[in-house]
Amino acid sequence: MDNITIKKNGLHELFLQLGNKWIFFFLLLEVIIFSIISPGFFSLNGIQTILNNSPSILLLGLAETFVIITGGIDLSVGFVMGFSSVVSAKLIVTFVGLGMNDALSIIIGIVITICIGIIPGFLNGILIGRYKVPALIATFSMLGITHGISELLIEGSAAKNLPALAGKIGNGSLINMVPGKTVSFFISPTIQRGEHLIEILPNMFVIAFIFVIFFAFILKSTKFGQHTYAIGGNIDAAIRAGIDVKNHIIKIYMLSSLFATIAGIIYMLRFVTGKADSGVMFLLDSIVAVVIGGASFYGGFGSVWKTVIGCFIILVLENGLRMLGFPTFYKLVLVGVILIFAVLVDQFSPELLHKED
Amino acid sequence: MNTNKNLALNVTQNPSKLFSLLAKNWALFFLLILILIFSFTGKRFFQLANFQNIIHLSTTSLLLAAAETFVIITGGIDLSVGFMMGLSSVLSATIMQKMHAVNFLPALSISIGSIIALIVCIIAGLISGIMITKYRVPSFIATLGMGGIASGIALIMSEGFPVTFLPPYLTDIGNGYLIYIFPGKAISFFNKPEGITGKELKELIRIIPNSFIFIVIVLFILWHILKNTKFGQHTYAIGGSMVAAVRAGINTNRHLIIIYVLSSFLAGLAGVFNVFQTGIGNYTQFSSMYELLAIASVVIGGASLFGGKGRIIGSVIGVILISVIENGLQLSGVDPFYRFIAVGLILIAAIIIDQSFPDLF
Numbered sequence: 001m002d003n004i005t006i007k008k009n010g011l012h013e014l015f016l017q018l019g020n021k022w023i024f025f026f027l028l029l030e031v032i033i034f035s036i037i038s039p040g041f042f043s044l045n046g047i048q049t050i051l052n053n054s055p056s057i058l059l060l061g062l063a064e065t066f067v068i069i070t071g072g073i074d075l076s077v078g079f080v081m082g083f084s085s086v087v088s089a090k091l092i093v094t095f096v097g098l099g100m101n102d103a104l105s106i107i108i109g110i111v112i113t114i115c116i117g118i119i120p121g122f123l124n125g126i127l128i129g130r131y132k133v134p135a136l137i138a139t140f141s142m143l144g145i146t147h148g149i150s151e152l153l154i155e156g157s158a159a160k161n162l163p164a165l166a167g168k169i170g171n172g173s174l175i176n177m178v179p180g181k182t183v184s185f186f187i188s189p190t191i192q193r194g195e196h197l198i199e200i201l202p203n204m205f206v207i208a209f210i211f212v213i214f215f216a217f218i219l220k221s222t223k224f225g226q227h228t229y230a231i232g233g234n235i236d237a238a239i240r241a242g243i244d245v246k247n248h249i250i251k252i253y254m255l256s257s258l259f260a261t262i263a264g265i266i267y268m269l270r271f272v273t274g275k276a277d278s279g280v281m282f283l284l285d286s287i288v289a290v291v292i293g294g295a296s297f298y299g300g301f302g303s304v305w306k307t308v309i310g311c312f313i314i315l316v317l318e319n320g321l322r323m324l325g326f327p328t329f330y331k332l333v334l335v336g337v338i339l340i341f342a343v344l345v346d347q348f349s350p351e352l353l354h355k356e357d
Numbered sequence: 358m359n360t361n362k363n364l365a366l367n368v369t370q371n372p373s374k375l376f377s378l379l380a381k382n383w384a385l386f387f388l389l390i391l392i393l394i395f396s397f398t399g400k401r402f403f404q405l406a407n408f409q410n411i412i413h414l415s416t417t418s419l420l421l422a423a424a425e426t427f428v429i430i431t432g433g434i435d436l437s438v439g440f441m442m443g444l445s446s447v448l449s450a451t452i453m454q455k456m457h458a459v460n461f462l463p464a465l466s467i468s469i470g471s472i473i474a475l476i477v478c479i480i481a482g483l484i485s486g487i488m489i490t491k492y493r494v495p496s497f498i499a500t501l502g503m504g505g506i507a508s509g510i511a512l513i514m515s516e517g518f519p520v521t522f523l524p525p526y527l528t529d530i531g532n533g534y535l536i537y538i539f540p541g542k543a544i545s546f547f548n549k550p551e552g553i554t555g556k557e558l559k560e561l562i563r564i565i566p567n568s569f570i571f572i573v574i575v576l577f578i579l580w581h582i583l584k585n586t587k588f589g590q591h592t593y594a595i596g597g598s599m600v601a602a603v604r605a606g607i608n609t610n611r612h613l614i615i616i617y618v619l620s621s622f623l624a625g626l627a628g629v630f631n632v633f634q635t636g637i638g639n640y641t642q643f644s645s646m647y648e649l650l651a652i653a654s655v656v657i658g659g660a661s662l663f664g665g666k667g668r669i670i671g672s673v674i675g676v677i678l679i680s681v682i683e684n685g686l687q688l689s690g691v692d693p694f695y696r697f698i699a700v701g702l703i704l705i706a707a708i709i710i711d712q713s714f715p716d717l718f
Binding site for chain 2: 073131132136138140141143148149287291327332
């Protein structure tokens with residue numbers, strides 16, 4: 001305690017604040033730079049594109065945040081996402097084939113998929129919580145199993161023949177405006193030739209963001225969230241404090257699979273197909289986003305909002321580079337560099353950075 | 358009381374001895390059982406050519422698993438090996454291609470390309486190692502970042518396509534065999550007997566692929582280092598207890614840096630060998646997950662992710678087990694996607710066996 005109070009003088013305080021919030025400034029800097037050098041970036045369309053691409057990484061980032069705070073890792077989220085996109089697509093196609101109404105079959109399909117989608121998480125949780133299998137191995141085996149099952153379900157290609165309504169929901173926006181004429185919500189109005197439709201807030205982003213807000217609240221302000229931090233901070237202490245660690249870990253991995261499942265359903269709605277490998281690219285990105293957000297792999301640190309900023313750092317980078325005409329490969333290099341930079345910042349001033357959490 | 362206990366122990370000694378032997382080497386037994394099963398179900402499974410094929414195709418996986426074995430024994434993890442392999446493959450192929458285009462000798466361009474790729478990999482490993490030891494970055498993150506960078510550079514260099522137009526003789530070396538026998542006519546070493554064409558090629562018997570010789574030599578050296586040298590003992594010591602290793606006077610930082618350099622070097626070697634085998638430079642795709650499969654093989658081979666445990670031979674068995682499953686399922690006409698499920702289940706079984714009999718290993 002004494003150390004910290006002594007250090008609190010003007011310049012150091014400023015540096016501390018800056019160090020603590022560096023990801024926020026980094027995101028701001030990124031946005032400013034791309035706005036200057038790439039003309040179409042800071043426009044309604046540009047922002048809309050970023051929001052459109054955000055649900056998968058936001059949800060997987062949310063999943064990893066919970067898991068990494070407990071000191072684990074979940075490698076299976078990417079393929080659980082693919083698995084649920086395949087399962088939901090298959091179910092909906094089956095229901096429609098049985099002569100059910102489009103809307104009804106989509107709703108029932110999604111509900112059943114959510115129930116199926118948390119099973120991998122449940123198994124992960126049992127292996128990790130009960131049998132003390134290292135999280136890396138347990139979730140990697142689950143990755144293999146979900147990958148195999150989803151490829152078998154769709155026989156190696158992609159699920160087809162989904163009703164068009166799914167795409168309408170998935171690609172619609174919350175607010176649709178035809179300037180000077182109509183405003184509609186959720187489903188886009190039919191437009192005449194020559195009219196310009198303005199879409200604000202994609203539906204799927206809104207759904208993902210509701211999840212983020214809700215679970216940010218759970219993590220920060222409920223007993224469940226506090227126990228999550230406690231387990232990550234010191235598992236022995238958590239057991240002594242009377243927390244049911246085994247069951248808590250099972251719940252955490254089920255949550256993680258739940259988020260991945262939602263991401264898969266969103267993928268299915270947006271692209272009107274189910275693909276086994278739809279989440280592969282997002283696995284790395286989501287882990288990186290969580291780490292950029294200041295979480296530690298030793299557990300006990302991390303916050304949902306910082307993860308969200310981490311996600312947007314990656315999304316802005318990806319979109320900005322694409323608009324400048326760079327191939328996506330450059331993103332990989334830069335994300336790797338940012339990741340290492342983030343960890344180094346953490347290492348150089350650990351006691352300052354985590355003071356607030 | 359005491360004698361009673363002894364008696365009881367004696368009675369159970371024999372069966373438990375057998376049982377412990379079985380549990381200890383379950384991967385090997387499982388491998389033998391699988392080979393037995395696939396010999397019945399798989400068409401042309403139990404043949405010399407197929408076994409040589411399995412070894413030949415798992416050469417790169419064996420190198421990656423060996424790299425991962427060293428790192429996992431120290432209690433770390435290296436997630437960059439797969440992408441490092443891709444970088445080394447693309448880099449060496451690109452250099453060979455460029456040098457070959459301006460009419461350098463094939464041998465010269467091949468060796469310079471390979472050496473530069475290996476040096477680059479060593480430098481990358483050095484950077485990872487320094488980050489992990491000097492700056493205390495968790496190995497998981499440092500290597501994840503390094504993997505992302507390596508993968509990006511490989512993709513930028515190859516522009517997302519395989520690197521082609523390489524010097525000749527590459528695949529002759531990589532896919533060659535030590536002994537060629539043309540029944541009743543000719544025996545030759547390293548090269549196919551001359552004057553054999555068309556239909557006769559089918560009758561040619563090929564024994565011992567070059568890749569087999571190569572991998573046996575590399576693995577023997579690594580096995581020797583890990584088992585019989587001070588370096589190997591220090592590796593186990595660091596994984597067993599870092600604090601104790603520091604107290605015992607081991608320069609842990611330097612040792613760990615060497616471990617990560619070795620790991621990257623082996624991954625680079627796998628990449629160069631990949632060029633020899635395929636004749637093109639392949640970047641590593643995101644969904645290939647080489648590093649995770651390598652980790653899985655090491656864990657199946659009895660290593661613990663908490664460090665201090667692991668054997669080269671175990672890892673080799675792990676790799677072969679996965680390859681045999683892949684090959685056997687394919688030849689048995691089973692949908693190839695079952696192999697993902699199979700690997701996942703075996704991995705879980707490995708860990709649960711490991712957890713259930715902690716005193717055996």
